[in-house]
Amino acid sequence: xxxxxxxxxxxxxxxxxxxxxxxxxxxxxxxxxxxxxxxxxxxxxxxxxxxxxxxxxxxxxxxxxxxxxxxxxxxxxxxxxxxxxxxxxxxxxxxxxxxxxxxxxxxxxxxxxxxxxxxxxxxxxxxxxxx
Amino acid sequence: xxxxxxxxxxxxxxxxxxxxxxxxxxxxxxxxxxxxxxxxxxxxxxxxxxxxxxxxxxxxxxxxxxxxxxxxxxxxxxxxxxxxxxxxxxxxxxxxxxxxxxxxxxxxxxxxxxxxxxxxxxxxxxxxxxxxxxxxxxxxxxxxxxxxxxxxxxxxxxxxxxxxxxxxxxxxxxxxxxxxxxxxxxxxxxxxxxxxxxxxxxxxxxxxxxxxxxxxxxxxxxxxxxxxxxxxxxxxxxxxxxxxxxxxxxxxxxxxxxxxxxxxxxxxxxxxxxxxxxxxxxxxxxxxxxxxxxxxxxxxxxxxxxxxxxxxxxxxxxxxxxxxxxxxxxxxxxxxxxxxxxxxxxxxxxxxxxxxxxxxxxxxxxxxxxxxxxxxxxxxxxxxxxxxxxxxxxxxxxxxxxxxxxxxxxxxxxxxxxxxxxxxxxxxxxxxxxxxxxxxxxxxxxxxxxxxxxxxxxxxxxxxxxxxxxxxxxxxxxxxxxxxxxxxxxxxxxxxxxxxxxxxxxxxxxxxxxxxxxxxxxxxxxxxxxxxxxxxxxxxxxxx
Numbered sequence: 001x002x003x004x005x006x007x008x009x010x011x012x013x014x015x016x017x018x019x020x021x022x023x024x025x026x027x028x029x030x031x032x033x034x035x036x037x038x039x040x041x042x043x044x045x046x047x048x049x050x051x052x053x054x055x056x057x058x059x060x061x062x063x064x065x066x067x068x069x070x071x072x073x074x075x076x077x078x079x080x081x082x083x084x085x086x087x088x089x090x091x092x093x094x095x096x097x098x099x100x101x102x103x104x105x106x107x108x109x110x111x112x113x114x115x116x117x118x119x120x121x122x123x124x125x126x127x128x129x130x131x
Numbered sequence: 132x133x134x135x136x137x138x139x140x141x142x143x144x145x146x147x148x149x150x151x152x153x154x155x156x157x158x159x160x161x162x163x164x165x166x167x168x169x170x171x172x173x174x175x176x177x178x179x180x181x182x183x184x185x186x187x188x189x190x191x192x193x194x195x196x197x198x199x200x201x202x203x204x205x206x207x208x209x210x211x212x213x214x215x216x217x218x219x220x221x222x223x224x225x226x227x228x229x230x231x232x233x234x235x236x237x238x239x240x241x242x243x244x245x246x247x248x249x250x251x252x253x254x255x256x257x258x259x260x261x262x263x264x265x266x267x268x269x270x271x272x273x274x275x276x277x278x279x280x281x282x283x284x285x286x287x288x289x290x291x292x293x294x295x296x297x298x299x300x301x302x303x304x305x306x307x308x309x310x311x312x313x314x315x316x317x318x319x320x321x322x323x324x325x326x327x328x329x330x331x332x333x334x335x336x337x338x339x340x341x342x343x344x345x346x347x348x349x350x351x352x353x354x355x356x357x358x359x360x361x362x363x364x365x366x367x368x369x370x371x372x373x374x375x376x377x378x379x380x381x382x383x384x385x386x387x388x389x390x391x392x393x394x395x396x397x398x399x400x401x402x403x404x405x406x407x408x409x410x411x412x413x414x415x416x417x418x419x420x421x422x423x424x425x426x427x428x429x430x431x432x433x434x435x436x437x438x439x440x441x442x443x444x445x446x447x448x449x450x451x452x453x454x455x456x457x458x459x460x461x462x463x464x465x466x467x468x469x470x471x472x473x474x475x476x477x478x479x480x481x482x483x484x485x486x487x488x489x490x491x492x493x494x495x496x497x498x499x500x501x502x503x504x505x506x507x508x509x510x511x512x513x514x515x516x517x518x519x520x521x522x523x524x525x526x527x528x529x530x531x532x533x534x535x536x537x538x539x540x541x542x543x544x545x546x547x548x549x550x551x552x553x554x555x556x557x558x559x560x561x562x563x564x565x566x567x568x569x570x571x572x573x574x575x576x577x578x579x580x581x582x583x584x585x586x587x588x589x590x591x592x593x594x595x596x597x598x599x600x601x602x603x604x605x606x607x608x609x610x611x612x613x614x615x616x617x618x619x620x621x622x623x624x625x626x627x628x629x630x631x632x633x634x635x636x637x638x639x640x641x642x643x644x645x646x647x648x649x650x651x652x653x654x655x656x657x658x659x660x661x662x663x664x665x666x667x668x669x670x671x672x673x674x675x
Contacts, residue, residue: 015233015249017322020362020449023562023674024569030675040671041322042237044245066233067488067600071248097487097597115486116453116582118573 006130007035009057011048013064013072017041021094021115022063028119029061029126045075049083057088058130064094070103077108089129093122134406134568134577150410150527152367152534160522168529175420175529179515182427183420185528187474188439192515197506198470199477201278201443202495205230205255207604209266212255216270218492224499227270228278228479230254230489231288236323238284238659241608250605253489254280257288258612259652263295272296276307278353278443283325285312286338287658290645293346307348309399312338315376316355318552318669319561320362325659328553330666334641336383341642343394350399352380353442359557360403361449363565366414367531369403371538372557374422375548381430391430396437404466404473405447410531412524415444415473416516417531444475451486455581456595459483464501471511472518478502488598555672562674612654619652627651632661 010026012019019041026038037055039048052060064072069092080086091111092104101112110129113122135156138147148156157164177183180190189195204219204227205212216227231254234246240258241250250256255266267277272295279288289310296306314331317324324331335352342351356364356373364372377398384394402418404411423438432438446466451459463480470478480498482490490498505511518524542551551557571577578584631644648658 012322015237015239015245015323016253017317017324019322020320020562020565024566026674027562027566028569036675038674040673041324066249067252068248075247095487114453119570120573 005033005035006059006127007037007055007057008126009037009039009048009052009055009060011039011043011051011060011062012041013043013045013048013062013076014066014068015042016064016066016068018065019063021065025061025063025093025119025122029123032119032123034123034126045072045079048076049079049085052080052088053083053085059126060088060090061126062090062092062094064092064096067095069094069096070100070107073104073107073109091126091129093117135410136576150407151365152410152414152531153365154410154413154527154530154534156409156527160526162522164522164526168526170525170529175525176519182435182438183423184439185416185420186516186519188419188441188476190515192474193471193506193512194515197512198475198502199225199276200499200502201226201228201477201479202482202498203228203230203280203479204495205266206232206253206489206598207251207255207601208608209255209257209262209264211251211604212266213268213270215492215495216266219495219499220270220275222496222499223503226276226278226477229266229280231279231281232256233323235655236281236283238287238325238655238663240654240656241605241612243656250608252600256604256608257291258608258654258656259615260291260294260298260649261611261615261652263291264298267295267299272299272301273305276309276348279308279310282311282314282317282321282323283331284655284659285310285314286334286641287645287649287655289338289342289346289349289351290642291649293646294649303345304347306346307350308346309350309353310338311355311401312352313355313376313401315379315548315552316358316373318671319372319557320358321355324669326662326666327669328549330662331669332379332383332549334662335380336387337640337642339380339384339394339397340387340389341640342397343389345642350397350441352397353399353401354380355401357401357403357445357447359561360405361447362558363561363563363568365538365564366403366406366410367534368538368561370414370418370421370535371542372548373400373402374425374535375539375542375551379548391426392432392434392437395426395430395432396434396439398441400440400442402442402444403447404444404470404475405450408465408469409524409527411469412473412518413527413531414535415470415475416524416528417535419474421532421535441476443477443479444470444473445478446470446480448481448485451481451483452579452582453486454586456483456486458581459486460497460501463498464505467502467505468511471505474516484595484597487595491596491598493596553672555674558672559674615652615654623651624648624653624657628653628657628661631658632665635661635665 089110093113179187356369360369422440426432482494
């Protein structure tokens with residue numbers, strides 16, 4: 001049983017400071033055996049990409065509560081492509097209306113976890129995405 | 132069930148109830164319980180309006196005056212916000228509570244790269260005095276008080292409020308503003324902080340000192356247990372941490388040579404009504420008493436009105452659910468009932484659609500109507516403190532007091548609130564509790580109707596009418612800002628900003644300098660930029 005430990009970046013991009021969700025999921029993922037890099041608040045997309053490269057994470061998770069998930073995800077994916085790390089899967093959680101989910105998926109977001117989704121479901125989806 | 136711990140027997144009978152604050156609830160209470168907790172009417176309650184104000188701040192409670200309703204409002208541009216303000220006032224709302232967008236809260240102009248995607252999204256965009264002129268156009272600022280929900284740059288917004296009032300012909304002595312201005316709670320919970328802890332607390336101190344001297348009807352700080360509770364604190368911790376935060380601000384102002392008696396009457400609180408109904412009522416009653424006692428015994432405050440724990444007790448957002456969102460209307464009504472039974476002076480509710488978006492006009496109005504029904508229809512104004520004397524309520528009010536004191540001691544033992552926040556002690560503690568609570572909900576230990584009980588599998592996720600974010604507001608906001616930069620007297624802007632920079636560096640009170648900057652139409656980003664250059668930004672402690 002020497003499955004590789006998943007290393008995940010939990011990031012709070014932009015100006016929104018509502019970090020209860022991000023912290024709770026960071027603790028849950030850590031309890032599930034993942035290695036969690038929690039960025040803290042007010043991260044620019046550039047900072048998140050830089051951390052992802054430096055820490056060589058397997059997956060990037062963003063927590064977005066302000067409603068700005070589409071512009072933020074767009075910018076992140078563009079910058080990741082420019083940095084040549086577009087293979088790292090990106091998942092997003094937070095206050096996300098269901099009509100935005102197809103749009104996010106179409107942009108290339110691999111998993112969308114709206115508020116209230118059970119930890120187990122989030123964990124297994126991340127495991128699946130990372131493979 | 133709910134947020135408390137319930138142990139049941141095989142037949143759905145309840146064997147044990149333990150509240151979040153750690154109080155064990157018995158199935159029956161009698162006069163013996165009052166005896167056991169040492170209940171004394173004069174000492175513990177006193178009549179309403181009498182020290183220690185457990186029962187109410189005023190002798191007749193809502194008989195003499197119903198509560199003030201103050202729904203949180205603001206979005207898009209100042210024009211849009213002005214329309215919504217006027218709508219809420221025309222429907223009977225008696226105060227404003229202004230929501231600012233994130234760039235404004237974080238001290239960035241609408242055209243800065245950091246503002247991308249956020250302009251006017253969660254509140255109104257404010258770049259300069261010009262936006263305030265539009266937002267408050269036609270609002271009688273001598274009659275309608277305004278809560279300004281902003282913290283890191285609260286000093287700037289208070290200065291701007293004075294400037295806009297003076298321009299509209301209201302002298303600064305007549306206006307009533309309550310900037311939230313509680314930066315320590317932002318560091319614990321809401322996250323809209325900019326500057327390092329010490330510098331941030333100094334700005335809070337500056338605005339308190341200034342308001343006491345120059346703005347006789349303004350309450351310069353509203354201490355928010357509310358957001359600390361939302362972040363995962365228990366009700367007892369909510370009050371304990373709020374009081375320890377208040378003490379941190381008081382100490383800052385006292386160091387300037389003022390006495391608590393001179394300024395503490397201007398403090399107000401913003402507290403949360405989410406959770407077990409009885410526990411909330413006990414919390415508010417115990418809090419009024421402890422605050423008065425602490426000010427009198429530890430700070431030598433004597434004048435009665437200055438011992439009042441004044442403020443807003445508002446329905447908490449974290450109790451609302453995304454599933455079956457209409458249920459949130461009923462939840463709001465029960466939270467409001469709890470607030471009314473606790474003698475809330477001012478109140479507000481999160482609207483039922485807030486798990487999705489900022490409220491539509493219909494949702495905001497439903498919240499207001501919920502509050503109005505309690506006062507005008509149901510009988511909550513009939514008599515003051517209707518639960519007084521209940522064996523149960525009085526026993527747990529005493530027990531709550533003990534729990535709050537215990538939590539305060541813990542903070543004092545590790546060196547006070549500034550230290551507890553700077554090291555991340557509180558943040559880690561409440562995050563861990565939030566996680567444990569969330570696990571409890573997911574495992575069905577805490578019941579949420581529509582989430583883990585009475586879930587209708589056949590039910591599709593409900594469609595909620597969503598507040599629409601209008602991209603054209605952003606363009607309008609930015610073009611107005613560019614126009615402002617072209618047409619204002621830029622020499623005057625540079626001069627006032629220079630004075631702000633020199634004064635801040637010299638340790639002067641920044642408030643009069645900010646008022647001058649605002650009058651010259653300096654932007655929020657320019658004023659906050661002066662502080663950013665001098666103070667730098669806070670380095671948040673880690674989570675693990």
